[in-house]
């Protein structure tokens with residue numbers, strides 16, 4: 410009997426592709442080409458499954474060109490690149506990679522918060538440019554992390570990880586806003602207090618965004634929300650581009666209406682709004698919050714396991730549609 414055919418749409422760890430070859434007839438992309446939707450559709454025309462990343466849009470037009478496709482296993486916890494309704498209508502299973510990246514991503518969120526509040530990249534650029542000639546009392550004076558108020562918007566697994574780091578590690582007061590409240594036990598464990606979004610924005614010294622992207626969360630932070638924040642506050646986005654109105658953010662950063670921002674994700678990435686590139690008080694990283702070798706391997710392995718389980722006749726391990 411011939412093996413099911415799968416596409417590995419982006420370059421991943423070669424040994425994990427080899428593992429997939431034990432189960433499937435694999436077309437992979439070791440050169441890591443970025444295919445157009447048309448090129449992707451052509452490659453999916455004869456495939457039973459695909460290992461995707463956030464950079465492949467799986468929508469009705471693509472699914473119409475992929476009549477054999479039964480599963481798309483995303484190597485990401487976020488799956489806003491999937492049109493889940495269109496996939497469900499076409500009978501295509503979607504899966505993601507929750508849990509395996511939670512702590513790594515929370516580490517990064519906290520690192521970005523600290524780099525932003527303590528002006529690390531701005532001061533490093535100054536030093537590298539040979540501008541450091543003397544100590545001065547206010548040189549790159551930033552804001553404190555310990556004892557400050559941490560506001561988390563989106564209190565899923567990663568948000569909870571950031572809350573624990575802030576409350577237990579740095580003595581921060583943690584407030585959060587989420588679609589639903591955590592259980593009293595989880596609130597106690599995270600030492601986190603539920604508040605309305607407006608109160609959070611008005612009171613937090615550091616606002617961290619960890620909400621999934623959807624039409625409903627588009628521009629969760631725009632000009633009106635930024636106007637509520639303290640002039641000394643920082644804003645950290647490790648969720649998705651599109652959660653923040655980047656153009657509006659660049660204006661408030663330029664005018665110092667908030668102190669600083671740390672951004673790992675961008676509207677239209679890998680393009681970055683040009684105004685963000687010209688303001689000094691923003692730390693910019695290229696969507697690397699989950700990027701440690703063990704975690705990226707765990708994500709790729711979980712995506713592979715979903716393909717092996719599902720196309721092998723078992724249920725998906727981490728489904729996003731039912």
Ligand code: DGY
Nearest residue numbers: 463484485486487699
């Ligand atoms: C995720 O898992 O959703 C990340 O953003 C991809 O690295």
